[in-house]
Amino acid sequence: MSFGNIPYKSYCWSLGTTSYRTKNFNLNIESQLDLLNKFWSLPQNAAADWIANNDIQSQYYDFMKENAFVTGEAALKAKDAREKTSGLVDIGLIYDNRKLTNAGNALLNISQSQDFSANNQFQIPKDSFLFMKQLLKTSNSIDGKVVRPFIVLLFLLSKVDYLTLEEYTYLLPLCINKDITDEMPDKIQAVRNGTMSIDEVVLNIVLRMSNYTEALTLLLDNNVTEELVCTVGFNRKSRTYDKPYYPFYCALREVCVNKNTDFILQVYEKSRAIKNKPRTMWRDYLFDTSSSRAIANNPEAHFKITEISQVDNETEFKTIFFKMMHLFKVKATLSDYLDLNRRYIKTSDIILFEDNIVKLDIVPKQFFNSVIAQLYNEAFTTSDEIFNDCDLTYISSCLAIDEQVIIHGINTELGTNISTMDEAKQIVEDERYRRLAHLIDTRFTDDVLIKLLDSFENRDDEIINSIVTDNADIPTIFEYILGIIWYKASERQGKILDYMKLSLEADLLPKTHAGGGEADIVYEYSATEDYPEHTLLLEATLADGSNQRRMEMEPVSRHLGQHMLRTGNLNSYCIFATTHLDINVISDFRSRKYTPYFDTRDYSRSVDGMKIIPLQTLELKSIIQNKCTYKNLYPVFEEAYNSREIIPNWYSKCIAQEVKKGYKYSQSVEEMLVVAENQEML
Template identity: 45%
Template sequence: MDLDINRIHFTSYCWALGTTSFRMKKFNYMIEKQLELIDDFFKLPENKDKKWEGNTELQIRYYDYLKDKKFITGDAARKDKDARQKTSGLVDLGLITSNRRLTDVGQKLVEISKSGIYKIKNDNFFGIDRDSYIYMLQLLKYTTENNIKPFVVLIKILNDLDYITNEEFIFILPLVTSKEVASDVVDNIKKLRAGFFNINDIIIDLIWKMDNYQAGFEYFLHHEPTEETFMLINMNRKSPEKYEVQYADLYKRLVEVYVEENNESIIKLYRAIQNLSGKPRIYWKNLIFGRATERQITNKPLCYLKENKLSTLKDEYGIKKYIYEMIHLYKWKSTLKDYFDLNRRYFKLSDIIIFQDGKVTLSLLAKEYFKYCIDDYFKQSFNQSENFDKMVSIEKILGSSTPDMDYVYTDVAAYFDEEYIEPNEIQNYVENERLKKFNHIIDEKFDNEHLLKILQWFENRTDSSLNSYITDNADVPTMFEYILGIIWYKLSGRRGNILDFMNLSLDADLLPKTHAGGGEADIVYKYEETSAYPAHELLLEATLADDSNQRRMEFEPVSRHLMRNLMQTNNLNNYAVLVSTNIHPSVISDFRSRANSEQTLDNVSYFDGIKILPIDTRVLKNFITSSKKYKDIYKLFNEAYLSNITLRNGWYEKEIIEKSRK
């Protein structure tokens, strides 16, 4: 056989953003916080002039610095390697240099983070947070080593198809590595949805188009299925002698069971599958045995052996071709599955990509904007970007592809059935659209039954359940505030714009995200005058601090926030409520004392008592189960505030807990 064996080698078939070692929860927070820390680290005299690359001592020192600042926990076996991995994603995003110093882009993010001001109305056309806009610009420039711009690929595909499913996002999108493949993929997805073939067919088709896989199969056809053969044709760059030799036994057992119909080999086939490593083992197990256990297979092997294409193949070519396809199909799918979470986290940084209801879509304004430029920009995007580490405008990034905004504004107006909308008014229309979407999310995800369960998770600090059900891009205190906002919105009959009332950053899916920067974390709910209460504002403060920490952390801020609000609005009907999973007695005592004592912030404005009421999550649950309306809650709070019952006589239990049940 005249075959150049050098053709059989691994060649990249997909892209991924960043590296799997940079996969983190609370992604926004972790990026921003580490940018601040790395900036501070290199400002230290002993680090200021040091080079990063090849400097093991400096890298170890940085790891220890992160640990000292409580950014990381535990002890890495190789601190220098861990330090490199922790920062690699920041280099990939153009936020720091390879020498680990902040770029212009990184500096801007730190500036925003330290200011705590993430949202400024009409700051950008897309209506996204200031940091998200920077991430969006970076992602438009982000280019892999193979000159692929994944974010541009995604926008291009979404523009062509309107949406892609989660499965298409995972298994097909990252396979777009050229203009030609992009066109094929769009056509194939249309055929997929029409039922002509499935995801596996698309992947297998792409496998056979690659020369190295053609060469691998040609070699396989003319050689015995030995361990050495599979070490070569499986094209594993990392330890093939460890991970690929098992496929020789798998091949042998597959032929024995399906071709030779040797039933005694069924359990041997099961064990051969179990000897495989990683996710391919799961795919093979599902293909051959479904969900059957080893005991079931041992007792009734034929009952649990699934029908397979192999049993219809008798010639060596067909057998080898099918097994070869399945080996590489499952390897590809395993790799693509591994990259899914990382790709999603990076794309979500932009806040224009929506992952919801099993689909991936563009936000409204992004869709209207990019439809006028993405085709042209995509065609010329297969090269490394200039100014990747510089703050440049979107117009400079897109160059000649930049859309005419008059067309964009016209289409946005048409979407809202308007002839024309002033550019500075577009955000108001979009906010109304977001509020409708938020109400849909509440109906689908946060009904009363789920809210009661979620409050229980907060009380028990079942953080894994909270991360799984709400989001893993926010810390637990941020999620607590988010849920409190939703509960209060429902108690208030969904009046007002809760998205304005909550001083939270929400992603494109309207889920909370945690930032490194501060800013006041109050929920300021604004009520218009009714027959039940005067016009007023309610400051909702959420805390998970307990014991003595609760008094130290919340007593002064809550009082200060309320007094500042009273000074700004000149409305003495405004009041505050502190909500926690457990209210410490000292906090109840302190806030109760504020009702009748003179208060001031500046020795200019004085208040003869301020109204602050503490409640715990038991009260919230009572409000939910008793179907309380805000007018009832306002009356309850007002009566509790004016009550003459003392603390020692059970003010909190009698005025708050007991009445919340009625």
């Protein structure tokens, strides 16, 4: 029997395209804008049209490859070029013709100027502020209707305060119209109260769509064939993708309807042909183990009692099978969208993803909660300003910022008594350091830091990305981890978030920008009984051998020399951290002790010598393992600087060996005196 086609209809929104999941997300957007700008500036391309022009699209792919933006050789260059750029169209940074919009040019200018300072009431970087505005304007068209995902997210957060990662993944994207969105806060509360499950909410929303009700009716009214299963599955790509469900259905029917347990192993075997995540979800639903050997040895012992296993007739079986098949398909799709949606949302730097909780940061929360009633009216309309870098009030008149409303909201929520935005900034900073402390305690323990240093030495980049982030390149992450290590060694004193000269996401993890920024961590120390007032420049590099000599010797000494000339503090010095030191780099840095550094604009100004201390990751691990503090390390570096040891032995004797004696430096003065007295007695 032939069945008519039941069309697939989208049940969720998404940002960008899943065919382009890129690491270093911010960097890649900025680089892509720069490449497009250069590509269209070429005389031969200036008058070319992108739309329906495979030749120019293929040429852009080649241009990306020439500039090392892509590697390999795409089978369909034009398609790859479209996919690499389509997400930027969605958020208004480029037009359909791939020319930069006003908003795209504004972001490119920020990137090229390398000025990411926060100059707005949200206290977020300039590029993040632009991304936030673009996300407020971005909309999806679903089945002829419009939804603005970011405004929907703000609406839900205003109603339920936060979203768990599960709620964010499986429920938020289902809000494709006003009716579903209006009822979602109550459904989320029901999930939290235990009166509904996530799965029940998903099915409640999806199964009432007309194509699903039509498909279920068709399944219930007919004998099941392969064609029928493929028809009611309405796979997005092709009906043939659902063919494996038919033999699986037949085997499972034998077990659940006919109660023939001999088919349990066949159920497991037939599930192997189901593609991707739904296969795993079916197995988790039906079996209590993932061990194929255990199931093969005793299938009946591992077959779970579930709703589908307890059916009384085929109608019940068909209904539950249909529900579970589409539940698993929907959840697989939504989990695929999670990563991409999160990457786009995080560009705004106002949404926190912390401990599997999604929430607004302090100032944005107070502002958007105060205007959401009016802003929600824009949630299911398109914005005429999507391509423009406009003021917030052009997006919606309700977005005029009232600082007193923000201040009142902070006081109400936190029980504070502030009266100015400067005081609000201090509260934001205090909260950032609280979150940093939590991040270090839970995510960057000593064991994890040592594992990361091992991974830097071995260049296990995938491990590094999985532990820290994949929105920053490995050199940036190395600098960030060095900052964390030094902050811990400094007993968490000082404004490390200011000292690290790199960009951080709202979650306080690093992100890389096109062109990079300063390579330094500039750590400021006030005078104590252990050391004078000084600034420590920490330079981090993963270059080695001749690359290390070529890339680092001049910049390191230049950074320190210019700093000393600018500040006049001759106690300031530099630590050069790397995985493997080159002997000639050590030699060069030692020579700086005796070499003056001149102001190139005024030769009468110079510093007589510079203190540059090289440090390998091996010694950084010793510092962590021995819990050395900076007040213990400072005299080690000072003694090493003043040592007359010959260069080939200098690092190993004066730094490496001394740092390894960490117990000596991490003990209190009293403890060291006791040890000394005991040694004298012996």
